[in-house]
Structure formats: C-alpha cells, structure tokens
Amino acid sequence: MKNREFAAFVAPSMLALVVFTIIPLVVAFGLSFESYDYWTLDARVFVGFRNYVDILTDSRFWDAFRFTLLIMAAVTPTEIFMGSVVALLLDQISKRVRGIFVALALTTYVSVPVVASYMFRGLFYTGGLGNWLFALLTGQNLFLDETSVKIILIIYQLWRDTPFVILVVFAGLQSLPDELLDQAAIDGANRLVQLRYVAIPHLAPLLVLVAMTILGALYNIFDPIFVITGMNPSYHADSIMAYNWRTATQFGQLGKANAMALLITIGSILLRFPFLYSTWRSQVEER
Amino acid sequence: MRPIRNRFAKLLIYLGLAVYVVSTAMPFVWTLLQSLKTVRDANSAVPLFIFEPTLESYAKLWLLETPENLSLILFGILVASLTVFFLAIFLSRHGAPQFIVVGVVVGGFALILWTIPQLMKMADWYDFFTNTVIITTCAVTISISLSATAGYAIARKRGVSGAILLVVALGLGSLPPMAFAMPYYQLSAMLQIQDSFILVIAVMVGLQQPFSIWMLRGFFMEIPRDIDESAMIDGASRLRAFWSVVMPISWPGVVAVAILNVLGVYHNFLIIRVLTILRWTLAVGITKYVGSIYAATDTVPFAAAVSASLPLLILVFFFQDQLVKGLGAGAVKG
Numbered sequence: 001m002k003n004r005e006f007a008a009f010v011a012p013s014m015l016a017l018v019v020f021t022i023i024p025l026v027v028a029f030g031l032s033f034e035s036y037d038y039w040t041l042d043a044r045v046f047v048g049f050r051n052y053v054d055i056l057t058d059s060r061f062w063d064a065f066r067f068t069l070l071i072m073a074a075v076t077p078t079e080i081f082m083g084s085v086v087a088l089l090l091d092q093i094s095k096r097v098r099g100i101f102v103a104l105a106l107t108t109y110v111s112v113p114v115v116a117s118y119m120f121r122g123l124f125y126t127g128g129l130g131n132w133l134f135a136l137l138t139g140q141n142l143f144l145d146e147t148s149v150k151i152i153l154i155i156y157q158l159w160r161d162t163p164f165v166i167l168v169v170f171a172g173l174q175s176l177p178d179e180l181l182d183q184a185a186i187d188g189a190n191r192l193v194q195l196r197y198v199a200i201p202h203l204a205p206l207l208v209l210v211a212m213t214i215l216g217a218l219y220n221i222f223d224p225i226f227v228i229t230g231m232n233p234s235y236h237a238d239s240i241m242a243y244n245w246r247t248a249t250q251f252g253q254l255g256k257a258n259a260m261a262l263l264i265t266i267g268s269i270l271l272r273f274p275f276l277y278s279t280w281r282s283q284v285e286e287r
Numbered sequence: 288m289r290p291i292r293n294r295f296a297k298l299l300i301y302l303g304l305a306v307y308v309v310s311t312a313m314p315f316v317w318t319l320l321q322s323l324k325t326v327r328d329a330n331s332a333v334p335l336f337i338f339e340p341t342l343e344s345y346a347k348l349w350l351l352e353t354p355e356n357l358s359l360i361l362f363g364i365l366v367a368s369l370t371v372f373f374l375a376i377f378l379s380r381h382g383a384p385q386f387i388v389v390g391v392v393v394g395g396f397a398l399i400l401w402t403i404p405q406l407m408k409m410a411d412w413y414d415f416f417t418n419t420v421i422i423t424t425c426a427v428t429i430s431i432s433l434s435a436t437a438g439y440a441i442a443r444k445r446g447v448s449g450a451i452l453l454v455v456a457l458g459l460g461s462l463p464p465m466a467f468a469m470p471y472y473q474l475s476a477m478l479q480i481q482d483s484f485i486l487v488i489a490v491m492v493g494l495q496q497p498f499s500i501w502m503l504r505g506f507f508m509e510i511p512r513d514i515d516e517s518a519m520i521d522g523a524s525r526l527r528a529f530w531s532v533v534m535p536i537s538w539p540g541v542v543a544v545a546i547l548n549v550l551g552v553y554h555n556f557l558i559i560r561v562l563t564i565l566r567w568t569l570a571v572g573i574t575k576y577v578g579s580i581y582a583a584t585d586t587v588p589f590a591a592a593v594s595a596s597l598p599l600l601i602l603v604f605f606f607q608d609q610l611v612k613g614l615g616a617g618a619v620k621g
Contacts, residue, residue: 001443005525009440010452013433013496020493021459024470031473086307089300092290101304103603104311106610110599111315112570114556115592118577119314122321122589129317129334159311164614171615173288181288191291199288220463223556227574244465245557254469261466272461276454279501283441283450 032259038252051259061260063236064243067150071239072218075157076211082158083165084207088195090166091173102170105163113160117227120156149228149235156224161217165210172206173199209275216271219264240264315596322589329586344590348576351408360406364399371395393424412591414565415572419553419598421484422568426491427548434496435541438503439529443512453501460497467494468561475562482564490562491552498551499544502613506540507533543613546606553599569595 001009032052035045055061090101108116123130124142134142142148176199184194222241229235231246238246244264248257269276291297321329323340346353354360371392379388400417403409441449471490475481510533518528534541553570560571567575573595576588603610 001440001445001525003448006440006444006448009525009529010437013437013500014452016433016489016493017456017459017496020490021462021467021496024467024474025459025462027470027473028466031470086304088288089303089307091288092297092300093304101308102611103607104308106603106607107315107600108311109614110550110603110610111596112554112556112599114554114570115573115595116314118573118588118592119318121577122318122592123314129313132334159314163311167611167614171611176288178289185289191288194288216461222464226556227577241463241465241557244463248465248469254473257465258469261463261469264463265466268461268463269458272458276457279457280450280454283453284447 028258028262031255032262034255035253036255036258038248038254038257047255051256052263054256055260055263060238061240061243064238064240067237068219068221068239068241071154071157071221072215074154075161075218076214079158079162079165079214080207080211083162083210084169084203086162086166087169087173088199090170102167105166108160108163109167111160113223114227116160117156117224120152120159120224121228124152144235146235146237149237153224153228153237156228157218157221160224161214165214168206168210169203172203176202212271212275216268219268219271318589318592321586322593324586326586329589344586345594347410348412348587348590348594349410351410354407357407360403364403367399367402368396371399411575412572412594415567415569416594418484418566419568419570422487422491422559422566423549423552425484425488426495426552427545429488430492430495430499430548431541431545433492434499434544435503435534436529437496438500439507439533441500442504442507443515453504456497456500460494460501464557468558471558472561481562482566484566487559487562487566490558491555494555494558495548495551499548502544502547503540506537506544510537539609539612542606543609546602546610547613549602550599 033046033048035047035051086101090098111119122128124144125131131142134140144152180198180202181194184198189197220241221239222245225231225237225239225242226245229237229242231242231250233246240260241264244257244260247253247260291300317334320336322344323342324335324338325341325343328335328338350357374395375388375392378391379385400420404413437452441453467490471486475486480486514536515525515528515533518532519525523531553568555568556570559568560574563571573588573591576585576591
C-alpha cells in the first residue's frame with residue numbers, strides 16, 4: 001500500500017481518535033494542576049502538584065486501591081478456573097445439548113453490567129431469593145455491611161464474567177487436535193496427564209490473554225459498585241474508579257479527580273503493556 | 288478432548304453442568320419472575336414461584352396511562368414491524384440495491400418509533416429506549432465505517448507506521464473511563480453542547496475506534512493480498528478494490544465487530560451518565576427506578592431490567608454465531 005493511500009484510509013479514524021481521546025487527555029492533564037469546582041465549573045485556581053500530593057497522601061484513595069487489587073486477585077484466578085472447568089465439561093457432552101449452555105453463557109455475556117448488577121442486587125432485597133436462601137442455610141438474616149457487600153460484589157463479578165471465560169476456552173478447546181491426545185493416550189497417558197501435558201499447554205496463551213482482559217476490566221470496575229453499594233460510603237467498598245467518581249461528583253473536586261484519573265491511567269497502560277508489545281511485534285514482523 | 292465413556296463420570300459431568308446452569312440462570316429467572324408479580328407477591332417473606340402473573344409493572348414502566356385499546360395498538364405495532372421486516376426481505380430477494388433495503392428498514396422502524404407516542408402517552412422509559420436506539424445505531428454505523436478503512440489500511444501496510452498507529456490507538460483505548468468523562472464534561476460545558484445526541488454519538492465513536500480497528504485488522508489480514516491486488520491490476524482504485532472486492536467477503540468479520548460495538552455502546556454507563564442530563568440510554572435510565580422515587584419493594588425496577596435486556600437477547604438470537612466468532616477471534620488473535 002502506498003503512503004498516500006495509507007494516510008487517506010486511516011485519516012478519518014485517526015481524526016476521531018485525536019479529537020475524542022487525545023484532546024480530552026490534554027484537557028485532563030491541564031485540569032489536574034488546578035483546583036476546580038464540579039458544580040459551578042468555576043473557582044479555578046492553579047495549584048501546581050498539590051492535587052497529586054493530596055491523592056498520594058489520601059488514605060481513602062489507598063483503601064480503594066487495595067480493594068481494587070483484592071477484587072483483581074480474588075476474581076481473576078477463580079473465574080479462569082471455574083470457566084475452564086465448565087468449558088471442559090461442555091466439551092464432553094453431545095453437540096445437540098451444548099447449544100443451551102452456550103446460549104446461557106452468551107446471555108450473561110451480553111447483559112448490561114448495570115442491569116445485571118440490579119438483577120443481582122434484586123436477589124438481596126426483602127423477599128429476595130438470595131436473602132431467603134441465606135437464611136435457610138445459615139439460620140441468620142443477611143445484613144448488608146462492609147464484609148457482606150464486598151463478598152456480594154465478588155460473587156456478582158464471578159457470576160457476570162465467568163461465561164466469557166467459558167466461551168473463549170471452549171472455542172480454544174475446539175482447535176485442540178484430537179491426534180495429539182490420541183498419541184498421548186497410546187503412550188499410556190491417562191486423562192489427567194493428557195489435560196496437564198497436552199490441553200493446558202495448548203490453552204496457555206489463550207488463558208494468559210483472558211487473564212489480561214479480565215484484569216484490565218476489573219482495574220476499572222465501577223458499575224456493580226455503583227449499583228450494589230449505592231455509593232454508600234459506610235461500606236468502604238470503593239474501587240479506584242468509584243472513588244474517582246466520588247471525588248468528582250460528591251466532593252466536587254474536579255481538579256483532584258482529573259489528577260487521579262491520570263494516575264490511574266498509568267496503571268492501566270502498565271497492565272496492557274504485554275498486549276501492546278505483542279501487537280507491535282505482530283504488526284512489524286509478520287510482513 | 289475425546290468424550291468419556293464411563294457412565295458414572297458422565298453423570299458427574301451433567302451434575303456439574305446443572306450446577307452451572309442453575310447458578311448462572313438464577314438471577315435472570317428471579318428478575319423475570321419478580322417483574323411478573325404484583326407488589327404484594329414480590330415482597331412475600333417466602334419467595335413465591337407459583338403466582339398469578341401480571342403485566343402491571345411493565346405497563347407502569349412504559350406507559351403514563353393505559354389506553355383502552357392497548358391490545359389493538361400493540362397488535363398494530365406488531366403488524367407494522369413485520370411488514371417492514373418482510374418488505375425488506377422481499378426487496379433484497381428481488382435484487383433491490385442495498386441502500387434501498389437499508390433505507391426501508393431504518394425508515395420503517397423510525398416511523399413506527401415516531402408513531403407510538405402519538406397513539407398513547409408513553410413514560411420516560413420510552414424516551415430512554417428511543418435514545419438508546421438512536422445513539423447505538425448512529426455510533427456503530429459511523430464507528431464501523433471509520434475503523435474498517437483504518438483496519439484495512441493497517442492490515443495492508445508494511446512496517447512501523449501502521450504499528451505506531453495501532454499501538455497508540457490501543458494504548459488510548461485502554462484508558463479508564465473517568466479520564467474521558469471529566470474532560471468531556473468540561474469541554475461540553477465550554478462548547479455549550481451538553482446533553483446533545485451529537486456529543487454522545489461522537490464520544491462513543493471515538494471510544495470504540497481502537498478495539499474495532501484492531502479486530503478488523505485481524506480479519507483483513509486473513510484475506511489474501513492477491514485478491515485486492517489483482518483487482519487493482521485490472522484497473523480498480525484502492526478504494527474500489529476495498530469496497531467491491533474485499534468488503535463483500537469480509538462481512539462476517541465486520542458484523543462480528545459491529546455486534547461487539549453495539550454491546551460497547553449499549554453497556555456504557557459512566558460516560559453517558561456524566562455527559563447527559565435528560566438524554567439517558569437504558570443502561571443509565573434504569574438507575575432512575577431504584578432509590579428515592581421507587582421503593583426497593585416495587586416491581587418496576589425488575590420490569591426495567593427485563594426490558595433493558597430484551598433487545599440484546601434478540602440480537603444474540605439472530606447473531607449468535609457471529610458473536611461467538613467475534614469473541615473467539617478477539618481473544619485468539621492477540
């Protein structure tokens with residue numbers, strides 16, 4: 001492709017990118033050095049690095065950061081494990097019945113996160129199925145407090161995102177050549193050995209990608225926290241994105257919130273770095 | 288893996304899948320059941336599974352007042368939608384140009400959506416619904432047109448220039464939503480375009496670009512270069528070769544990306560919520576029904592949850608294969 005053609009083809013898309021992602025970033029960068037009121041969009045004062053210092057010494061920011069890391073650490077491996085197990089089970093059953101399971105997984109995957117959070121929250125209203133089951137199993141009533149809200153959040157996340165792992169791993173299993181497994185079986189490998197030494201190595205690159213996708217999404221987790229905690233500060237269940245929202249819309253500190261968004265961005269880029277690097281390699285080398 | 292023959296193991300497999308189905312489906316089933324109950328049934332101390340279903344909560348959600356001839360109007364809407372649908376199929380079977388078919392579908396459904404509030408008084412939820420339709424349709428159409436050309440160019444361009452664009456785009460695509468939301472809030476106030484469709488659509492297009500470019504590049508890389516190059520030797524321009532030769536064989540991939548785009552726009556909550564005052568989409572609109580106005584005990588939020596999910600379920604029903612393909616490709620190609 002000639003350079004001129006290339007420029008003409010990418011220009012519209014790049015224009016959209018520059019206008020809608022780069023300009024806002026520049027604005028955010030500028031605002032992050034100011035003290036600025038959210039409601040009136042007034043009272044702008046240049047404060048230098050004070051916003052950044054404020055954030056790094058703000059214990060609630062670090063609480064939110066720790067909670068976000070906790071969610072990432074708790075949810076990612078569990079989801080990958082559960083999703084892979086269900087995908088392996090799906091692989092075992094006949095094609096005719098499989099459709100139902102795939103459709104259910106897809107239903108969960110396409111559900112709107114905010115709406116799905118409401119559905120999950122609905123289980124724990126009075127007269128809700130979740131409340132009733134909890135009382136039935138433990139003999140106690142379920143009260144929403146700091147701990148139970150956090151557990152509900154984690155279970156919600158497992159429920160909402162495991163189907164994604166199932167769908168992707170199942171697709172990966174379909175591309176696993178049966179001949180390899182048969183050879184292993186002839187060599188006397190039982191199923192567990194086949195799984196350990198043939199299937200898992202085959203799926204490994206896929207699982208790494210899935211893990212990175214999930215980690216990236218969890219890092220920005222917001223919708224379920226907004227819905228399930230109702231942004232009630234007494235639960236101390238803010239993620240960094242939720243605390244960022246709170247700083248902007250409840251404390252009205254737009255400058256500080258912008259600075260926080262930029263600090264969060266650094267982590268976001270670091271998380272995506274392996275993916276960016278592999279994309280770079282494939283684009284430069286393949287041709 | 289080869290299927291297991293052992294009977295006992297088979298039983299365990301189905302048992303495991305049953306646990307998965309029950310636990311995954313439970314919130315959906317429960318929401319559907321709650322939405323069909325009267326307020327009293329919904330709040331009974333022991334969860335009710337057998338009750339007399341009512342559509343009261345849906346009427347409360349969609350309508351300001353229930354007209355006497357409601358069933359007649361609903362029947363009319365159904366007939367009109369089917370007419371548009373079959374007219375489009377009829378036209379495309381008989382070789383009408385594509386833009387006429389698309390025009391009939393878009394125009395027909397727009398007319399239906401416009402007529403409904405003339406016939407009966409609709410509640411806010413209907414506005415959220417039409418807003419979602421308008422924003423999603425426009426944003427996805429524009430986003431796909433832009434990213435398809437860019438993705439094609441990057442797939443066909445050797446060397447570093449394409450790689451730089453791609454990596455910068457993907458880097459920008461991974462930024463947290465708040466990093467966009469606040470500057471947009473500020474800019475829209477400065478430019479006096481708060482709460483306009485144009486702003487929301489433009490922002491959605493920008494946000495969908497990186498991922499769409501990357502996925503479409505993957506699909507276009509699978510199409511051999513010889514195909515477009517031979518068309519160009521025959522005298523076609525690059526644009527002509529792209530549009531008339533490459534695109535017709537790339538539709539499955541493009542549709543898959545378009546569906547993921549629809550999900551991206553439809554799911555968006557934070558940015559649309561910050562950018563809009565009244566022009567809420569369904570995902571934002573549902574927050575209205577929980578909290579101060581409606582008690583936690585009402586059934587309207589459940590009806591809202593079901594109503595907001597239905598359009599996507601219809602989408603899955605029609606495009607299940609493309610969706611699975613898109614998901615797989617998105618994760619596999621890396």
